[in-house]
Amino acid sequence: MTDQAALSRKDRRVRIAKAAKVYGIKGQESLDLHEAYNALARGEVMRAVQLAHPITQSHPASPHAWIVMGGAALAQREGRTAKAFFAEAQAMRPKDPLVLGGLAKAHVLDAEVEEAVTLIPRAFAAGSEDAGLARLYLELMAQLGRRILAADLMEAHVLRLKDAGVCLKLADMLVDADEPNRAAKFYEQAYNLDPKPEAHQIGRLRGLVTQCRFAEAEPLALDLLGRVKDRDAVMGMHLLMLRVMGRSDEAENLAAGFDFASPEGFAHARGVMANIHQDRGDDAAADAAFLEAIHVTGAGGNMAKAYGVFLLRKGDYAAAAPHYAERFPAQQRALIPLENAAPDNLASLGRVLLMGEQGIGDQLALLELLRLAPLAPDxxxxLIADARFGPLLAGNTLGIAHHDRKNFLSNPQKLAPNQLVYLGDLTRYLDGAEPAARQGAYLVPDAARSDALRRKYSEMAHGAPVVGVAWKSTSLIGHLRSVPLARLAQALPQGALVVNLQYGDVAAEIKAAQEARPDLRFVTDAEVDQMTDLAGFAAQIAALDFVASIDNTTAHMCGALGHAGAHLLIPEGADCMWYWGGGGSSDPWYGAATLHRQEKASDWDAPLAALAEALAR
Known part of the structure; x- marks a missing residue:
């Protein structure tokens, strides 16, 4: 601020009038308050206190002086004092973003993390523009193992802040939480806001690879390899991309000749090679590559999870258990220990809170494990999961209740620490159990809604079969599971009514399939939104004669409903999810669907021919 003594009398009156409107205080004290804020912003803490403290006495009902005093206490790392000052301001302005944010920071200084993470989203909902506060929140929520909740609460605010560092932080958090698709737009945003930092350029590459935009990603990867310091990260994504594009020999040669700078970079490359070995049908080589990767880093995380999943698919449940258990970082695992899923603990509990993990389809699959768990009879x-599960689980035969995950994690809960169990930790009960003990439908679709949909589709079909189809995944992990709709359509019965079960805008793909099979009639039912209405989606699937789907949420919904007309296209190699085992056409997980497996990775000829034959019968 211009030195007040140098102002003319007229300028001074103008400044005072403006400050009075902003702060609600007349006279010189309004200018003092304005200068106090500026001094605090410059880091001149004592100057800010000298100006603001008298105003707390002369105008105790004004929140501004208390806010300045609170900010000064934060600068001095005096948490308890800051809380007292911000509490005075909050009494007058309970929804002020500066007050809520300052109070949250004061709680952090006093190691009151739960109070802090409750206040920070409220500060941003009230309009906070504090990028540092957003970064603090993301770091705290990552330490608490609540990455998905943090993203749910902050996604819109992070985009609004337009801070490249915060965008990058949220993107990395989402990758750690196995949500690479959601991360992609934040990597892109970080790069667009500030394209110079190496981390932003590598993040952009990660986003492009995640979205399967290989034509853009490959030249960028080659460019970055020639000029960045973190070449390991770039090479890791390049190898992933080559494998998915079907250039496994090239990936193997690149990995063998590259000089990795870190154990983590080398381990990641061995993980990619483990997947390539699985694609080739060489499980022994895959096993060795996984073990080498885990040995090199001496850590669990994603590599241990990948090896655990590999062993689960082979049916080696006992060997898989210790590796699969390491899928969470130690800090997150400490909050919900593996021991909570132990038989003696489960049998002693009258109340069990199952923490959902992974995607919708995975949770539908893992709920089958409740039939194996040694729970007390009463x-x-x-299930603590996405709010969409609530209506879907209505009337389920497993007797599972539901609690919205966002609500559960955002509010204090009264529970014993041993009542929380990760859903995936119930895989320990697969060892020694007969498949029939866990198999069977448990979802109960809305009968009235399903009957209405069945009548509608039957009238439209005019006696032809009604077939629901889902054919693609937009993620990198699902790219090799996807089949072009025009190709899938060739396997469908003559004259069938084809109900679109695919999410997103797929009008162009339906048009191409219609041109390839003019005898079919394609329907996208606006009455059901697969993304927002899981209960409606279940009713829709139950109304169909047949379902032809890749391995995605549709497949697991069919299994949980026990749909006998479900036909699933299953990939060979690393992209075959462990629920489907290693061979055969019978559904080993739900006991309901018919599986049509690739004979060779990436080759859909055999399974599509088998699907056509089965539907023709």
Whole structure:
């Protein structure tokens, strides 16, 4: 601010009038308050206190002086004092973003993390523009193992802030939480806001690879390899991309000749090679590559999870258990220990809270494990998961209740620490159990809604079969599971009514399939939104004669409903999810669907021919 003594009398009156409107205080004190804020912003803490403290006495009902005093206490790392000052301001302005943000920071200084993470989203909902506060929140939520909740609450605010560092932080968090698709737009945003930092350029590459935009990603990867310091990260993504594009020999040669700078970079490359070995049908080589990767880093995380999943698919449940258990970082695992899923603990509980993990389809699959768990006969079991599960689980035969995950994690809960169990930790009960013990439908679709849909589709079909189809995944992990709709359509019965079960805008793909099979009639039912209405989606699937789907949420919904007319296209190699085992056409997980497997990775000829034959019968 211009030195007040140098102002003319007229300028001074103008400044005072403006400050009075902003702060609600007349006279010189309004200018003092304005200068106090500026001094605090410059880091002149004592100057800010000298100006603001008298105003707390002369105008105790004004929140501004208390806010300045609170900010000064934060600068001095005096948490308790800051809380007292911000509490005075909050009494007058309970929804002020500066007050809420300052109070949250004060709680952090006093190691009151739960109070802090409750206040920070409220500060941003009230309009906070504090990028540092957003970064603090993301770091705290990562330490608490609540990455998905943090993203849910902050996604829109991070985009609004337009801060490249915060965008990059949220993107990395989402990758750690196995949500690479959601991360992609934040990597892109970080790069667009500030394209110079190496981390932003590598993040852009990661986003492009995740979205399968290989034509853009490959030249960028080659460019970055020639000029960045973190070449390991770039090479890792390049290898992933080559494998998915079907250039496995090239990936193998590149990995063998590259000089990795870190154990983590080398381990990641061995993980890619483990997947390539699986694609080739060489499980022994895949096993060795996984073990080498884990040995090199001496850590669990994603590599241990990948090896655990590999062993689960082979049916080696005992060997898989210790590796699969390491899928969470130690800090997150400490919050919900593996021991909570132990038989003696489960059998002693009258209330069990199952923490959902992974995607919708995975949770539908893992809920089957409740049939194997040694629960007390009268135990109340509640799934903590996405709000969409609530209507879907209505009337389920497993007796599972539901609690919205966002609500559960955002509000204090009264529970014993041993009542929380990760859903995936129930895989320990697969060892020694007969498949029939876990198999069977448990979802109960809305009968009235399903009957209405069945009548509607039947009238449209005019006696032809009604076939629901889902054919693609937009993620990198699902790219090799996807089949072009025009190709899938060739396997469908003559004259069938084809109900679109695919999410997103797929009008162009339906048009191409219609041109390839003019005898079919394609329908996209606006009455059902697969993304927002899982209960409606279940009713829709139950109304169909047949379903032809890749391995995605549709496949697991069919299994949980026990749909006998479900036909699933299953990839060979590393992209075959462990629920489907290693061979055969019978559904080893739900006991309901018919599986049509690739004979060779990436080759859909055999499974599509088998699907056509089965539907023709």
């Amino acid at each position: 135990a109340q079991v509640t």
